[in-house]
Amino acid sequence: MAKCYTNVLPKAFFVIVFSLFTSSFLVTLSEAQMVPAIYVFGDSLVDVGNNDYLKISVFKADFPHNGVDYPGKVATGRWGNGKNSADFLAEKVGLPTSPPYLSLVSKSNKRKASFVNGVSFASGGAGIFNGSDEQYNSFVRRFMSDLYCSLLSQRQAIPLSYQVNYYSEVHQNIGLQLGSKGAKDHLSKSLFLIVIGSNDIFGYFRNSQLQNEYTLQQYADLMVSNLKKQLQRMHALGAQKFVVIGTGPVGCCPAQRNSSTGECNHVENSMSVMYNEALKSMLQQLKPALGIGYTLFDTYTVLTNIVQNGASYGFTEVRAACCGMGKLNAEFPCTPVSSLCSNRRNHVFWDFYHPTQATHGIITDKLFDGPSKYSSPMTVKELIAQ
Ligand SMILES: *[C@@H]1O[C@H](CO)[C@@H](O)[C@H](O)[C@H]1NC(C)=O
Numbered sequence: 001m002a003k004c005y006t007n008v009l010p011k012a013f014f015v016i017v018f019s020l021f022t023s024s025f026l027v028t029l030s031e032a033q034m035v036p037a038i039y040v041f042g043d044s045l046v047d048v049g050n051n052d053y054l055k056i057s058v059f060k061a062d063f064p065h066n067g068v069d070y071p072g073k074v075a076t077g078r079w080g081n082g083k084n085s086a087d088f089l090a091e092k093v094g095l096p097t098s099p100p101y102l103s104l105v106s107k108s109n110k111r112k113a114s115f116v117n118g119v120s121f122a123s124g125g126a127g128i129f130n131g132s133d134e135q136y137n138s139f140v141r142r143f144m145s146d147l148y149c150s151l152l153s154q155r156q157a158i159p160l161s162y163q164v165n166y167y168s169e170v171h172q173n174i175g176l177q178l179g180s181k182g183a184k185d186h187l188s189k190s191l192f193l194i195v196i197g198s199n200d201i202f203g204y205f206r207n208s209q210l211q212n213e214y215t216l217q218q219y220a221d222l223m224v225s226n227l228k229k230q231l232q233r234m235h236a237l238g239a240q241k242f243v244v245i246g247t248g249p250v251g252c253c254p255a256q257r258n259s260s261t262g263e264c265n266h267v268e269n270s271m272s273v274m275y276n277e278a279l280k281s282m283l284q285q286l287k288p289a290l291g292i293g294y295t296l297f298d299t300y301t302v303l304t305n306i307v308q309n310g311a312s313y314g315f316t317e318v319r320a321a322c323c324g325m326g327k328l329n330a331e332f333p334c335t336p337v338s339s340l341c342s343n344r345r346n347h348v349f350w351d352f353y354h355p356t357q358a359t360h361g362i363i364t365d366k367l368f369d370g371p372s373k374y375s376s377p378m379t380v381k382e383l384i385a386q
């Protein structure tokens with residue numbers, strides 16, 4: 001299978017090497033800054049524009065009404081009306097949002113590529129498994145022309161293992177820039193944010209072959225063992241402080257609710273619970289084995305609370321999407337011709353799969369500073385202080 005985005009690497013390497021010989025880098029920690037950098041891995045929940053740089057992808061959000069509440073009202077490739085959790089976490093620690101890796105290494109980037117202030121590898125549609133982005137092709141085939149479909153043999157997203165491949169390039173670059181001791185110190189204090197898993201769960205329920213091959217529990221365990229391998233690779237490349245975000249109640253996304261009753265899809269939710277449990281025990285074992293620190297955030301409980309008690313968080317619409325079409329505004333993605341709700345602040349969900357900026361903000365507040373019952377074994381603020 002052709003993988004269009006792997007073509008970026010040689011160019012990237014050239015830019016990196018070139019910039020090393022033409023500049024000196026200033027790496028200082030300002031007063032307000034709590035960590036040197038955040039390195040972001042994940043899916044559309046934290047994508048800040050990597051997919052804009054994929055030549056051929058159906059997973060793009062770089063058009064309205066996306067971005068309607070973003071500064072300047074621009075569609076940046078973020079899957080939402082405004083900022084997402086990666087933006088808000090960066091603000092909390094006093095850093096600019098970690099820019100998309102593919103923007104830093106793209107040919108049109110006139111600035112010198114430097115990764116010491118953080119990078120994001122997150123990509124809409126990405127999963128823990130290499131194949132989890134492919135499930136969306138059939139959805140697209142229903143609506144797009146044959147010509148467009150012939151392009152779908154290309155990869156649509158950057159799966160996690162490829163994101164870690166990119167990080168290994170970044171690791172090498174930082175080593176050249178800061179020296180091996182400097183790089184080790186820098187990375188050991190930096191946060192490694194990981195927001196992944198939802199697309200793998202959706203992939204299971206869209207693929208009868210997977211359902212025949214694995215039980216829900218087996219598949220959830222397989223997700224965790226594959227994620228563990230990627231965490232080990234990151235650790236071997238200097239990562240020490242992991243911020244791991246559990247999957248939410250994925251069956252309560254507008255697109256997954258029962259179209260006649262409006263109920264959450266309880267089977268999908270049960271796999272999310274299994275995955276989160278397995279993730280928790282994997283991390284408990286990995287911590288002493290590798291000597292790492294981590295936060296595991298219970299998105300499932302937090303988002304379920306928000307959906308069940310919307311009013312106490314300022315939401316009046318907890319089921320339907322703000323931007324979309326059809327039942328629950330969730331039968332089609334958010335596009336320029338979709339219907340757009342007038343008040344985004346009172347919607348939990350922006351489109352058929354993604355939360356609004358308001359929801360991202362509430363989640364990130366709790367991720368950063370508690371209540372501590374949502375973070376095990378500690379909040380991000382405590383992880384930073386460690
Ligand atoms: C996923 O792709 C990567 C290429 O980066 C490869 O090394 C890995 O073995 C693949 N994983 C699986 C489970 O096929």
Ligand SMILES: *[C@@H]1O[C@H](CO)[C@@H](O)[C@H](O)[C@H]1NC(C)=O
Nearest residue numbers: 257258259260261262263265
């Ligand atoms: C939706 O709910 C109805 C009534 O409980 C049920 O008969 C139907 O199978 C559900 N549809 C799906 C797709 O789960």
